[in-house]
Amino acid sequence: MDQEELLSAGERQRLRRRLVTALRERTRVPEEIARTLATVTNYASVVSQLHRHFHLEGAANILTQPEFRDARTARPVLEALEREEVIADLLEGTPEQRVSITIGSEHRVENLRGCSVVAAAYRIGGRSVGALGIVGPTRMPYARVISLVRYLADSLNDVLAELS
Numbered sequence: 001m002d003q004e005e006l007l008s009a010g011e012r013q014r015l016r017r018r019l020v021t022a023l024r025e026r027t028r029v030p031e032e033i034a035r036t037l038a039t040v041t042n043y044a045s046v047v048s049q050l051h052r053h054f055h056l057e058g059a060a061n062i063l064t065q066p067e068f069r070d071a072r073t074a075r076p077v078l079e080a081l082e083r084e085e086v087i088a089d090l091l092e093g094t095p096e097q098r099v100s101i102t103i104g105s106e107h108r109v110e111n112l113r114g115c116s117v118v119a120a121a122y123r124i125g126g127r128s129v130g131a132l133g134i135v136g137p138t139r140m141p142y143a144r145v146i147s148l149v150r151y152l153a154d155s156l157n158d159v160l161a162e163l164s
Contacts, residue, residue, distance in 0.1 A: 015040070015148075016155050030055040033132055033152065041145060043136030046087050046119075050129055054087040067114060067137045076111035081135065090117050091131040099150055104138045114138065118145045120153035124160050132156075 018036050030047040037045035038058025043065075047055045059081050068074040080086045086109050090102070102117045112135075119133030132152060134145050 011040075012151060015152060016159075030130070031057065033156070034058070037132065037134055037148070037152065040148060041134055041136065041140075043134050043140065043145075044081060045132070045134055046081075046090060047132045048087070048091050048130045054084055054091075056081055056087060062135075065137045067139075073114065077115060080109050080111035086112070090135065091119050091133055099146055099153075100133075101142070101146070116140055116142075118142070118149050120149045122153045122156040122160065124157075129160075 015036060018032060030049045030053065034045045034047040034055045034057035037043075037047075038061060042058075042061050044056065044058045044062055047057075049055075059078055062068045062077055062081075063074055068077060089108060090112075091100075098120060100117070100119045102119075104116065105113050107113050107115070107117075114137070115135050116138045117133050117135050118140075119131050121128040121131045123129060132149065134140070134149060136145070
């Protein structure tokens with residue numbers, strides 16, 4: 001099953017249009033990408049720029065997931081997501097892989113062991129310049145989330161190549 005089967009033509013078109021607009025206007029590109037990911041998935045999203053500047057969007061979406069409705073379960077996750085070093089750790093493996101998937105107990109950060117992360121790097125001229133990812137429950141619809149993350153990373157690669 002390829003990404004076209006998981007994302008409708010309308011979804012792909014809307015995502016690409018938002019991406020192109022943000023890049024052309026050169027305003028808050030990481031924020032717009034993170035906002036788009038969080039809105040489309042209803043999970044938290046993270047975006048890094050040059051693997052140094054990080055943006056988190058939709059952390060409150062964690063609270064809408066059944067696994068995290070209890071404050072004792074949600075609080076450690078939200079506290080972990082507030083720490084820049086945790087975000088950096090979540091996106092660490094993405095430069096070498098097309099899509100990186102970390103599920104539950106695979107996380108080095110104990111507070112995130114109830115979560116999964118799907119992330120991908122984006123590149124200019126073959127060089128990784130950032131990464132984007134989704135943080136959600138371990139029961140997330142992986143095929144759709146992987147498709148979305150891969151599509152946005154590939155689209156970002158294409159648009160960055162066109163603009164550079």
